[in-house]
Every structure is written in structure tokens, then in C-alpha cells.
Amino acid sequence: MDNISIARLLDETASLLEIDSADPFRIRSYRRAAEAVEQQTTQLATIADDPKQLLAIAGIGKGMLANIQALLTTGTMPLREELLQKYKPTMLELLRLPGMGPKTVALVWSSCQVCDIDGLEAAAKAGHLTKLPRMGEKFVTKLLKGIEDHRKNSSRFRIDKAQQHADTISDLICAFPGIDEITPAGSLRRGRETVGDLDLLVTGPACEPDVVSAAVEHVAALPLIDKLIAKGQNKVSFTLRNNLQVDVRLLPRASYGAALQYFTGSKMHNVALRQRAIKRGLTLSEYALLRLEDNVIVAAASEAEIYNALDLDYIPPELRENGGELEAAANHTLPQLITRADIRGDLHMHTEATDGRDTIRQMAEAALARGLSYIAITDHSKNLAMTNGLDDTRALAHIKRIREVDAEMEGKIRILPGIEVDILAEGALDLDDSTLAQMDIVVASVHSHFNQPTEEMTTRVLRALENPHVRILGHPTGRKVLGREPYAINVDAVLKQAAKLGVAVEHNASPARADLNDLHLRLAKQHGCKIVINTDAHATEELDQMRYGITQLRRAWLTPADILNTQPTAETLLKQLRPKP
DNA sequence: GCCGTTTTCGGCCCGACTGTTTTCAGTCG
Numbered sequence: 277m278d279n280i281s282i283a284r285l286l287d288e289t290a291s292l293l294e295i296d297s298a299d300p301f302r303i304r305s306y307r308r309a310a311e312a313v314e315q316q317t318t319q320l321a322t323i324a325d326d327p328k329q330l331l332a333i334a335g336i337g338k339g340m341l342a343n344i345q346a347l348l349t350t351g352t353m354p355l356r357e358e359l360l361q362k363y364k365p366t367m368l369e370l371l372r373l374p375g376m377g378p379k380t381v382a383l384v385w386s387s388c389q390v391c392d393i394d395g396l397e398a399a400a401k402a403g404h405l406t407k408l409p410r411m412g413e414k415f416v417t418k419l420l421k422g423i424e425d426h427r428k429n430s431s432r433f434r435i436d437k438a439q440q441h442a443d444t445i446s447d448l449i450c451a452f453p454g455i456d457e458i459t460p461a462g463s464l465r466r467g468r469e470t471v472g473d474l475d476l477l478v479t480g481p482a483c484e485p486d487v488v489s490a491a492v493e494h495v496a497a498l499p500l501i502d503k504l505i506a507k508g509q510n511k512v513s514f515t516l517r518n519n520l521q522v523d524v525r526l527l528p529r530a531s532y533g534a535a536l537q538y539f540t541g542s543k544m545h546n547v548a549l550r551q552r553a554i555k556r557g558l559t560l561s562e563y564a565l566l567r568l569e570d571n572v573i574v575a576a577a578s579e580a581e582i583y584n585a586l587d588l589d590y591i592p593p594e595l596r597e598n599g600g601e602l603e604a605a606a607n608h609t610l611p612q613l614i615t616r617a618d619i620r621g622d623l624h625m626h627t628e629a630t631d632g633r634d635t636i637r638q639m640a641e642a643a644l645a646r647g648l649s650y651i652a653i654t655d656h657s658k659n660l661a662m663t664n665g666l667d668d669t670r671a672l673a674h675i676k677r678i679r680e681v682d683a684e685m686e687g688k689i690r691i692l693p694g695i696e697v698d699i700l701a702e703g704a705l706d707l708d709d710s711t712l713a714q715m716d717i718v719v720a721s722v723h724s725h726f727n728q729p730t731e732e733m734t735t736r737v738l739r740a741l742e743n744p745h746v747r748i749l750g751h752p753t754g755r756k757v758l759g760r761e762p763y764a765i766n767v768d769a770v771l772k773q774a775a776k777l778g779v780a781v782e783h784n785a786s787p788a789r790a791d792l793n794d795l796h797l798r799l800a801k802q803h804g805c806k807i808v809i810n811t812d813a814h815a816t817e818e819l820d821q822m823r824y825g826i827t828q829l830r831r832a833w834l835t836p837a838d839i840l841n842t843q844p845t846a847e848t849l850l851k852q853l854r855p856k857p
Numbered sequence: 858g859c860c861g862t863t864t865t866c867g868g869c870c871c872g873a874c875t876g877t878t879t880t881c882a883g884t885c886g
Binding site: 306 | 858859860870871873874875876877883884885886
């Protein structure tokens with residue numbers, strides 16, 4: 277059983293305990309343990325017989341240790357089984373409906389024997405629910421609509437799509453006079469790969485309490501609103517046509533920092549932060565950090581003030597997951613996280629020669645405009661026929677052209693000749709070694725034949741790494757992001773082998789093609805892998821997707837020193853890569 | 858169920874909103 281499954285079972289147990297009206301603090305312990313397990317880079321299954329290592333994880337104590345060991349050996353645990361005697365697993369689905377919390381789920385179960393969505397819908401339509409306490413017409417109407425929405429669309433949105441919506445809406449809100457600043461908070465600000473909804477925090481003179489109502493009206497009347505959900509004193513909630521929910525909050529400047537801190541989360545980070553505040557005789561809310569004894573404001577206008585008042589260094593949003601960042605901030609040992617400006621080159625991109633849209637020259641100029649010092653052109657090889665992949669003859673002609681354009685750029689930016697070769701069965705590559713020998717950058721990637729067994733795929737990649745011309749492993753995990761089917765591969769083995777052979781592993785910055793997540797990246801660092809970050813751009817504007825990849829590196833606590841293409845020049849970079857044979 | 862710079866026992870985060878209420882429980886972020 278892997279960590280994700282353990283975490284899911286612990287979290288489900290927490291939900292079942294809630295339905296069972298158990299001690300809220302016990303419930304929290306299960307949730308906290310689930311989050312902690314999810315954040316581990318080492319698989320718990322591999323350290324199950326060493327209790328010390330498990331107990332060292334914050335949030336895992338004696339009881340949780342026993343639970344985890346039971347899960348690993350039997351696939352379940354006594355408490356979970358006990359609860360499932362009383363309740364049904366489908367009741368967990370009910371908790372996802374708006375307005376349905378643990379108490380209500382327990383109520384409909386005990387009074388109507390309803391345990392799933394279909395049953396709940398039927399009971400609501402038959403009028404059984406209005407007989408229950410605290411349930412009236414309004415509740416039932418909202419519930420039926422909630423069920424409809426849930427069936428239609430219960431998915432999350434990829435970060436780049438959410439960012440685009442955030443940008444569009446921000447521009448529209450900014451048109452109102454007296455708005456200075458709009459910041460997306462929540463998981464978008466923390467850089468999660470997907471977001472459930474959009475939180476936009478707005479401030480400026482127009483947001484002061486005495487005048488804010490006009491700005492609220494402006495927001496509530498935005499043309500792109502599909503359904504207006506709520507309009508309060510300083511908050512507007514609505515959905516877009518694609519069902520993305522947007523919460524806009526208009527806040528006075530004086531408490532903007534507290535609000536930003538609060539609405540950025542994560543929830544667990546905030547809980548831990550408030551516990552810290554209490555220990556210092558303070559209390560933290562979305563309005564301010566206050567002294568408990570006399571309610572005097574200690575900090576509110578900026579996040580930095582708040583963290584500093586709690587004896588912490590400023591914590592970047594990407595680290596706010598309650599994964600050790602508070603301890604590091606207290607000890608002044610937070611890493612100097614990598615920024616976009618640290619990236620000097622991009623070693624994976626395509627041109628019109630295969631499935632890209634723009635020319636070598638256009639890609640180079642676009643990269644130059646974005647401040648890069650070097651790039652590699654790595655078009656596809658022949659096995660990817662659908663991309664018009666290059667055979668040996670065309671590949672050699674292409675790098676000749678790349679060298680010409682490199683000369684035309686007169687040293688303003690270096691363009692390295694490269695190729696993205698396809699890994700075939702048995703780990704063979706689809707171009708001759710003599711061709712690869714001409715390339716500075718050889719990215720070897722698994723593209724097709726995704727449905728092979730894990731062992732076969734892993735063997736393939738491990739063999740391909742042995743080809744001495746391969747300098748970068750592309751798509752190292754083939755991971756699933758919102759719907760794209762992954763290919764199964766033993767990531768741990770592949771990363772270890774890449775580290776041993778000195779092959780760099782690629783973090784694909786594009787959210788659509790992201791292969792490594794923050795946990796994979798931490799694992800790669802642990803194994804001593806060389807790591808590069810590339811956009812895999814198929815058009816000039818896709819070079820901007822570097823920002824999303826950087827966010828993932830930051831979430832993994834990585835610094836410029838952990839990434840190869842922070843090297844200042846193409847020459848120093850090439851020295852860091854596996855030496856050419 | 859976890860945890861310890863007041864504690865191995867007694868704590869454990871905060872406020873708004875909603876629908877249904879004559880004072881609040883439950884949900885949500």
C-alpha cells in the first residue's frame with residue numbers, strides 16, 4: 277500500500293468519526309496524520325518495521341503507528357472496520373455536497389436510512405427531509421441544486437487555467453477607480469497544481485468600509501458572471517460558465533496582510549500558526565494579530581509583520597503546508613527558494629520542423645526577450661510519426677540550421693543543437709548513436725506504448741539511460757494530471773539510476789505535461805539527482821509556462837543550487853551534464 | 858489521538874454565514 281492510499285484511508289476514517297460524533301480533537305489527529313503521511317517522500321511500507329522512523333513524523337504517535345502498521349499488513353484497521361459496521365462508505369460522498377456536514381449525514385441516515393446521493397435525492401423529492409429538524413424548503417432546494425452541480429462537475433481546475441481566469445477577472449475589477457491591488461489567494465497562490473475555486477483579495481481606497489458598497493456592486497455586475505451565489509458587505513461569490521467558483525473579497529488596506537495570510541492557507545498551516553500565536557498571548561484572525569489581554573493590534577497590514585511578530589521569518593506561500601516550514605522559519609533555516617530570474621536557460625523546445633509552431637529564430641528571440649542566456653532546440657525523432665519526427669538525415673540537417681541561427685544571434689543568446697529521442701522497446705533509441713553524437717542536448721523520453729506493465733516500462737527507461745549520449749531523461753514519470761493517463765513506472769528506481777549515471781531528470785514546467793510533482797522533486801534531490809527544468813514549449817508564448825514549473829520547485833523547497841539550468845552560461849551548464857562519450 | 862520553553866494531564870484555532878430559529882447548531886473556509 278502506498279502513502280497516498282494510507283492517507284486516504286486515514287482521512288476517510290476521520291470523516292466516519294465525524295459522522296459518529298467522536299471527539300473533535302481525535303478527528304483532527306486523524307486528519308493531521310493523513311496530511312503528514314501524504315507529504316512523506318519515503319514510502320511508509322519500506323520503513324514499516326522501524327517504528328522509530330514512523331514516530332519521528334510529526335502527527336504520528338503510538339496509536340497512529342498501530343493504525344498504519346495495521347493498514348500495511350491487513351489493508352484495513354480495526355477502527356475503520358468498526359465504523360463501517362455502523363455506517364456505509366457511500367456516506368463519505370454525501371459530505372461533498374454543499375450544506376451536508378457530518379451531523380446532517382448522520383441525521384438522514386438515522387432517520388431515513390439514506391446513505392448515498394441517489395437516496396438523498398429521492399428522499400428530498402419525496403418531501404421526507406422537511407420533516408427533520410433544522411431542514412426547511414430552502415435547504416432542500418439548495419441541496420437538490422447541489423446534487424445537480426455535483427453530478428455535472430465535481431472536478432478541480434488546472435493551475436494555468438485558474439490563473440488565466442484570475443488575470444481576466446482582476447483586469448475587470450481594476451477598472452473600478454480606487455482599486456490598487458488584487459492578489460489571488462488560496463491554493464493558486466500556494467502553487468498547487470490544481471485549484472478547487474478562486475479566492476481574489478482586493479484592496480485600495482475604494483475598499484474602505486464607508487465606501488466599499490459601490491465596489492461590491494461593480495464586482496457583482498461583472499459581465500462574465502454566470503451565476504451570482506452571494507453578495508455580502510465586502511464579499512461577492514459567483515461562478516463562471518465553466519462552473520469555476522470565484523470568491524472576491526474587498527478589504528481595507530489596514531488588514532490586507534492578515535486577510536492575505538488567512539485566505540492563502542493552507543488550513544493546517546493556519547491552525548499551526550494560531551497555536552503559536554496563543555502560546556505567545558496573541559490571537560490571529562483574518563482581521564489582525566491581536567494581544568489577547570487588551571485586544572491591541574500587533575500586526576495586520578502585511579504578512580511579513582504578522583510572521584515577524586510571531587518570531588518567524590517570512591514564509592513564502594508555496595511552503596505553507598504545515599510541512600516543517602514553521603520550525604524552519606523559527607530557526608532561520610528556511611531555504612533561499614529558487615525564483616524565475618535564477619533560470620538562465622531552457623533545454624527542451626520544439627519548432628515547426630516537427631510539431632512546434634514557430635521557427636528556431638522565433639524561439640530564440642522569444643527566449644532572449646524573456647532574459648534567457650541559452651536554449652536547446654530539441655525536436656522530435658522519427659518514431660513519433662504523428663509529429664513529423666526527424667529521421668537521422670533530417671535531424672542532422674536540422675542541427676546544421678540550428679548552428680546557423682546560433683551564429684546569426686551573434687552571442688546574444690546561445691542555441692544548442694539537440695533532439696528529443698523516443699525510447700523504444702528494450703530501451704533502444706530511435707536514432708543512430710552517430711547522429712546523437714552531434715547533439716549537445718539529448719533528451720530521451722517515453723512517449724507512446726503507455727499501456728505496458730510497470731516492470732517492462734521501468735526496464736526500458738533504465739536501459740535507455742545507459743546509452744552514453746543521453747543527457748536528460750524527459751517525462752520521467754508520465755504522471756497523471758487531471759485526466760491524462762499516466763504510464764506506470766517505478767519512479768524511485770528510475771531516479772536512483774539517473775543519479776548513479778549522472779543523467780539529469782527533467783522537470784517539465786508545462787502544467788499540461790508536468791511529470792514530477794513536489795514530492796517527486798524532493799525524492800530526486802534526496803537521491804542526488806541532477807535536475808533541470810524545461811518548458812517543452814511548442815510555441816513562443818509557451819516559454820512563459822516556466823513560472824508554473826518554478827512554483828513546483830519552490831513547493832519542493834529547492835534552491836538555485838539544486839537546478840542545473842541556473843548555470844550562467846551554456847558552457848558551464850554543459851560541464852554539469854553527463855560528459856559526452 | 859497528539860503533544861510538551863508553564864503541562865505525562867489537560868489542553869487542542871477563528872469568525873461569518875445560513876436556515877431555522879425565539880438563542881443557536883451546523884457548515885464553511
